[in-house]
Amino acid sequence: MLKYDEEVLPTKWYNVVPDLPEPLPPPLSRSQEGSSIELLNRIIPREMLRQEFSFNRYENIPEEIRDLYRLVGRPTPLIRANKLEEFLDYRGKIFLKYEGATVTGSHKINTAIPQAYYASGESVSGVVTETGAGQWGTATTLAAALTGLHSKVFMVRVSYDQKPLRKTVMALYGGEVVASPSGETKFGRKMLEKDPQSTGSLGIAISEAVEYALDHDLKYMVGSVMNSVLSHQSIIGQETMKQLEIAGEEPQVMIGCVGGGSNFGGFVFPFISNEEIEMIASTASEVPKFSMGKYDYDAMDTAGILPYVKMYSLGSDFIPPPIYSGGLRYHGAAPSLSILVKSGRISSQEVEEMEVLAALEIFARNTGIVAAPESGHAIASAIRYAKDHRQGPKTVVLNVSGHGNFDLSIYGREVR
Amino acid sequence: MNLTLYFTLGYPDNKSLSLFVGKARDLGAERIELGFPCSDPRYDGPAIKNTHRSALLSYSDNSTREMLEDLSRGGLSVYALAYFSSIVDDPGSFIAKVRDFGFSGLMLPDLITDYFHDAERIIRNVEGEGLEFIPFVSQATPDSVITKLSALTESWIYYGLLPSTGVSLPTSMESIYLRARELLRGREICFGFGIRTASQISELSALGADGIAIGSALVDYLEHRDIPGFTSFLEGVNAVRN
Numbered sequence A: 001m002l003k004y005d006e007e008v009l010p011t012k013w014y015n016v017v018p019d020l021p022e023p024l025p026p027p028l029s030r031s032q033e034g035s036s037i038e039l040l041n042r043i044i045p046r047e048m049l050r051q052e053f054s055f056n057r058y059e060n061i062p063e064e065i066r067d068l069y070r071l072v073g074r075p076t077p078l079i080r081a082n083k084l085e086e087f088l089d090y091r092g093k094i095f096l097k098y099e100g101a102t103v104t105g106s107h108k109i110n111t112a113i114p115q116a117y118y119a120s121g122e123s124v125s126g127v128v129t130e131t132g133a134g135q136w137g138t139a140t141t142l143a144a145a146l147t148g149l150h151s152k153v154f155m156v157r158v159s160y161d162q163k164p165l166r167k168t169v170m171a172l173y174g175g176e177v178v179a180s181p182s183g184e185t186k187f188g189r190k191m192l193e194k195d196p197q198s199t200g201s202l203g204i205a206i207s208e209a210v211e212y213a214l215d216h217d218l219k220y221m222v223g224s225v226m227n228s229v230l231s232h233q234s235i236i237g238q239e240t241m242k243q244l245e246i247a248g249e250e251p252q253v254m255i256g257c258v259g260g261g262s263n264f265g266g267f268v269f270p271f272i273s274n275e276e277i278e279m280i281a282s283t284a285s286e287v288p289k290f291s292m293g294k295y296d297y298d299a300m301d302t303a304g305i306l307p308y309v310k311m312y313s314l315g316s317d318f319i320p321p322p323i324y325s326g327g328l329r330y331h332g333a334a335p336s337l338s339i340l341v342k343s344g345r346i347s348s349q350e351v352e353e354m355e356v357l358a359a360l361e362i363f364a365r366n367t368g369i370v371a372a373p374e375s376g377h378a379i380a381s382a383i384r385y386a387k388d389h390r391q392g393p394k395t396v397v398l399n400v401s402g403h404g405n406f407d408l409s410i411y412g413r414e415v416r
Numbered sequence B: 001m002n003l004t005l006y007f008t009l010g011y012p013d014n015k016s017l018s019l020f021v022g023k024a025r026d027l028g029a030e031r032i033e034l035g036f037p038c039s040d041p042r043y044d045g046p047a048i049k050n051t052h053r054s055a056l057l058s059y060s061d062n063s064t065r066e067m068l069e070d071l072s073r074g075g076l077s078v079y080a081l082a083y084f085s086s087i088v089d090d091p092g093s094f095i096a097k098v099r100d101f102g103f104s105g106l107m108l109p110d111l112i113t114d115y116f117h118d119a120e121r122i123i124r125n126v127e128g129e130g131l132e133f134i135p136f137v138s139q140a141t142p143d144s145v146i147t148k149l150s151a152l153t154e155s156w157i158y159y160g161l162l163p164s165t166g167v168s169l170p171t172s173m174e175s176i177y178l179r180a181r182e183l184l185r186g187r188e189i190c191f192g193f194g195i196r197t198a199s200q201i202s203e204l205s206a207l208g209a210d211g212i213a214i215g216s217a218l219v220d221y222l223e224h225r226d227i228p229g230f231t232s233f234l235e236g237v238n239a240v241r242n
């Protein structure tokens, strides 16, 4: 192991809750029978649940998990985007943290590994989850393979049809992929009855995965939104902090994209106590959760099996337009992030798909990176920022949550 | 280690409740917490939720007043608990009523979380009426909020171990205890939510905890009006708390 890598790879996960400006509202059970909070004991590994409800500022990362992080390509690079600065005629600096450099192509592997690792320590045969864009499903299937577990993935119908190669990769890692809504769960059948042509949603796919986990005694892998997931993702921000420190740089503006909020939270939360840093959360105009959503208790899944959490939400029955950024189609945003947006500590911005496409092209030509369409929102926001603040000279750090190598069909037609 | 017992007012009925509370006093509980029934006790688990549902019908101001008169003769501290959401329209008269009944103090478990920006004003109102305000904090309460609350109040502090009463989730009691202890130096902390077994109580006691609160674990005895069962449960608790 290189000395640099060893210095950069964190030894702890950071949880932002002790440092929030207001208390985090607890999850609520809305079930008529029993408690949906207690139900989590059946589908989530014990250690994961302990972390979820402990809110310790730091949790040690077990050495076995750090080994797996190294295996999948951590630490990921921090790159100075000087050609982009020139292209935009921006006098400040732009850095990008490139999560697309992990072997599965996104930040999702950062939490898939600990979750699969903890599941494998319990007597279960496999894990099950949902996927929108396919990035989370890919991370889950690899993490399961690396920890000796079987995996099953409910993939939102629209992505299943848009991204056939994602299915191939998941199958290569040994995962079983079905389109959601599917005929394999009660909830899926109900949705299909209502609308046989349903393009699906993350909320529906989550409901199917949770139901399947309960019925088959499997562990459910949580892709975003929950505290423990955002803590696992804090290695993105912690690495960035160390890398900037080594480079002798101070971040002044941090930008990332938000689906459920995990890459964004993981990226910015370790910097939260530095009031000088401006933080911008970029979302899809087509899924305007922060501007049009309500900050209140809502279900994480469409079926309402999981506990309700207080967050910005467009409603758990929200069926998003089929924009290409599957990962940004989720109806809500992590409760901790929601508090910070509500309090004004973090600002939010919306970007339309056409602007994202243009930004991805500029980005590709000036960095070589074919970024994921989700990340394209963050890139578009960074380009906007640079254009509006040409005189700089602020240091902008941008999180590029994934690569878009499986999303190339987005080009061709739309891009000249 | 102090023992606080939680009951919902009016459950299972006013007369039986008086018997249970009297028994609790005789068995050495230091504090009694009496919850005003409401329609949305959102931070309670299934057992206590059920008590609210049935107590909404049986609750009576007169019985509450009589019970408080009875209890205050025994030198026991009795605290009122209410969801702020259920009194939000007129907190002033509710606080005055709590004072008139003779409660020592008031707990509002949802105040800090759901009405964060009103909390300071309400705490001052409660204290202005000569009542103790008992802050309710949990692992999800940020450090800065805990520090601020403890500066605003002088009472003991209720620390919720779990996100809801009456559920069981994996926890590390030791790390929770150490964090609470460090943030609330010099304050008496009472741990509650999810405490039902002797081993949990011994663990907290071994860590040096000041107090525990028990609620959901009592509901079965109340529901069946089972005083002997309740008595032996409390004797068991007494045997492990020092």
Ligand SMILES: Cc1ncc(COP(=O)(O)O)c(C=O)c1O
Residues within 6 Å of the ligand: A106, A107, A132, A133, A134, A135, A136, A223, A224, A225, A257, A258, A259, A260, A261, A262, A263, A264, A326, A327, A328, A372, A374, A375, A401, A402, A403
């Ligand atoms: C590359 C990429 N970025 C971002 C997201 C959005 O999720 P989150 O907001 O949890 O990071 C996803 C989710 O699928 C994704 O695949």
